[in-house]
Amino acid sequence: MxxxxxxxxxxxxxxxxxxxxxxxxxxxxxxxxxxxxxxxxxxxxxxxxxxxxxxxxxxxxxxxxxxxxxxxxxxxxxxxxxxxxxxxxxxxxxxxxxxxxxxxxxxxxxxxxxxxxxxxxxxxxxIPPEGGGESDVFSMTEPQRVRWNELSTSDPDAAIAFYKKHFRWGQEGEMDMGEIGAYRFIQRGDVGLGAVMPLMTPAPMWSYYIGVDDIDRAHAAITANGGTITSEPMEIPGGEYAMNGIDPQGASFGLVGPRK
Missing domain, CATH: 3.10.180.10 (2,3-Dihydroxybiphenyl 1,2-Dioxygenase, domain 1)
Incomplete structure (x- = not known):
């Protein structure tokens, strides 16, 4: 396979x-x-x-x-x-x-x-880099890397089936979001990649959550540097916090990290 x-x-x-x-x-x-x-x-x-x-x-x-x-x-x-x-x-x-x-x-x-x-x-x-080695731009735990990949989509069932078929991902576990629906976790082998959720954006899109050292420091830096906060820090399983924003040029992004 x-x-x-x-x-x-x-x-x-x-x-x-x-x-x-x-x-x-x-x-x-x-x-x-x-x-x-x-x-x-x-x-x-x-x-x-x-x-x-x-x-x-x-x-x-x-x-x-x-x-x-x-x-x-x-x-x-x-x-x-x-x-x-x-x-x-x-x-x-x-x-x-x-x-x-x-x-x-x-x-x-x-x-x-x-x-x-x-x-x-x-x-x-x-093309494999000299010396080999896998890409490390994604990490579930490390700051300054993308730590979570979240798909907001108009048809979560169809999207999960598509990514399972073409990219061999798994889908195990979910979190109930009430009227919004289920927040369904996706995996690559035993590594959690992110989640698929019902449409919460103007159009279906992936959102990428970047790891930061301190969510409150990063939160303050967003507004101090011309960005916009679209969702305030929210505690997530494990005790860290996630939030969303838009950079000064208009690209949306997520952040995840501890509260210090």
């Missing part, structure tokens, strides 16, 4: 990389590069650096053509697949759509797709 897919990269599409660097530097502690990568093929693409020296993802500057084509500030995740072209065919056969056709980039082959309900994400077959 094909190994279950993991989130191997996260990308912020934004109209203002410098502004995003200042904002996420203050809120999360990241260091976003001051200039684009020379290998990015003409687009402005900057790495997101963590305090431990690793990368948390990348920042893609949206140019006029991208904006004219409908692109807007957003966070997107990359799911690992063994064959991008075959995955695109299988996803579209099951009702997904192609937002950006399969293409080669210096670090692998990628495509942007949506699930059948319309939530966008990338798929990628990466």
């Amino acid at each position: 094909t190994e279950a897919s993991n989130f191997i990269w996260y990308e912020l599409m934004t109209t203002d990389p410098q502004g995003a660097a200042a904002f996420y530097g203050a809120v999360v502690g990241w260091n976003i590069a001051a200039a684009g990568e020379p290998t990015a093929g003409g687009v402005d693409y900057r790495m997101i650096g963590r305090s431990d020296g690793g990368n948390a993802g990348g920042v893609l500057a949206l140019d006029a053509d991208m904006l004219a084509g409908g692109a807007r500030p957003i966070w997107l995740g990359y799911l690992h697949v063994a064959d991008v072209d075959a995955a695109v065919d299988a996803i579209t056969a099951d009702g997904g759509t192609v937002q950006m056709g399969a293409m080669d980039i210096p670090v692998g082959r990628i495509a942007m797709v949506t699930d059948p309900q319309g939530a966008p994400f990338y798929i990628m077959d990466p």
Whole structure:
């Protein structure tokens, strides 16, 4: 059986990389590069650096053509697949759509797709880095990494079936959200990836919860640096807190961390 897919990269599409660097530097502690990568093929693409020296993802500057084509500030995740072209065919056969056709980039082959309900994400077959090793941009426990992946969708049952089929995830356990419905947990093997929930956003989308060292410090930094808070810190199982916001350029995000 094909190994279950993991989130191997996260990308912020934004109209203002410098502004995003200042904002996420203050809120999360990241260091976003001051200039684009020379290998990015003409687009402005900057790495997101963590305090431990690793990368948390990348920042893609949206140019006029991208904006004219409908692109807007957003966070997107990359799911690992063994064959991008075959995955695109299988996803579209099951009702997904192609937002950006399969293409080669210096670090692998990628495509942007949506699930059948319309939530966008990338798929990628990466070129293994020198020295090997798995991507560590996702971690259930570590700050400055994405710690939780949450899908808000118009059809949770269909979405879970889709991701189970195409990415080999599991779905065990749920939390009752009352009138909203069930908050259903998804797993990659024995690792909790996140959850699927009924639609709570204007359109189906993935939300990514970034780990912070102190939820109250990060909360204050959001408003002090031009962001907007859309949900206040709420205690979650295990004693930490989660919240949601919108950065100054309009991309929504989540945060999770302890209260100190």
